[in-house]
Amino acid sequence: MACFIVPGTEAIVATAVLVAVKHHEAKLAAPSLGGKTAQVEKKTPFSKKLGWLCSLLWGGVALLAFEHIWHGEVVPFPPFLTAAADPVSKAEMLHEMGTSGVAMAVLVTLIWAGMAVISSVLESKTARHTAAEEGV
Amino acid sequence: MTLLITVFAACISTAVWYKTSGRSEMKPGILALMYWGASIMWFVDAVVEYAELKSEYFTPAPADMLNDSFLGFSVVALGLIIWLVIVMIKDPKGVIRKKN
Numbered sequence: 001m002a003c004f005i006v007p008g009t010e011a012i013v014a015t016a017v018l019v020a021v022k023h024h025e026a027k028l029a030a031p032s033l034g035g036k037t038a039q040v041e042k043k044t045p046f047s048k049k050l051g052w053l054c055s056l057l058w059g060g061v062a063l064l065a066f067e068h069i070w071h072g073e074v075v076p077f078p079p080f081l082t083a084a085a086d087p088v089s090k091a092e093m094l095h096e097m098g099t100s101g102v103a104m105a106v107l108v109t110l111i112w113a114g115m116a117v118i119s120s121v122l123e124s125k126t127a128r129h130t131a132a133e134e135g136v
Numbered sequence: 137m138t139l140l141i142t143v144f145a146a147c148i149s150t151a152v153w154y155k156t157s158g159r160s161e162m163k164p165g166i167l168a169l170m171y172w173g174a175s176i177m178w179f180v181d182a183v184v185e186y187a188e189l190k191s192e193y194f195t196p197a198p199a200d201m202l203n204d205s206f207l208g209f210s211v212v213a214l215g216l217i218i219w220l221v222i223v224m225i226k227d228p229k230g231v232i233r234k235k236n
Binding site: 067108 | 138142165166169170171172173174175176177178179180181184207210211214215218
């Protein structure tokens with residue numbers, strides 16, 4: 001009905017955070033063009049990882065929105081969501097947003113968090129391996 | 137069917153991303169993430185539907201299956217179009233910028 005609105009809202013928030021994080025990282029990287037950047041470049045920046053979440057969310061929302069248009073649940077005129085036209089359907093729609101929509105947003109975020117953690121662990125392992133090899 | 141077709145598209149685009157060592161200028165990673173995002177969301181939908189219909193979920197009417205397949209292929213096409221637009225805007229090889 002309108003479950004994609006919940007991950008859509010998360011996508012907007014995640015994109016806003018991504019812009020702020022990119023700005024922050026650019027500020028941090030600018031003065032230290034010396035020795036520290038070489039170390040920073042080896043690790044995937046948090047902005048890139050956040051970009052993965054944005055791609056997951058925006059991609060999913062765009063394709064789900066298309067599915068809703070396909071099924072006639074989203075229309076190009078007010079109230080835009082056909083379920084919002086009468087109170088019974090509206091209640092059903094809100095219930096679906098609260099269950100399916102929230103579950104979608106949570107699952108996507110959990111999978112992204114898993115990807116970010118695995119990426120960090122692999123990078124740390126590689127860094128330790130390289131450091132050990134250089135030490136020998 | 138829509139979920140199944142999207143999962144196949146996600147697997148193929150992930151394989152392409154891996155084959156290009158994740159460093160391709162064509163950004164197949166964005167396409168893969170888009171399809172995975174949609175697949176995860178439709179998976180949740182499928183679980184909710186399964187909870188309601190139980191085993192009936194796996195025996196859809198032929199007309200529904202055909203409609204869902206048509207939707208699945210349309211979704212894959214839309215994903216490709218979005219990805220192409222992103223690549224054209226970012227223009228990593230500078231092809232469009234060179235022509236202007």
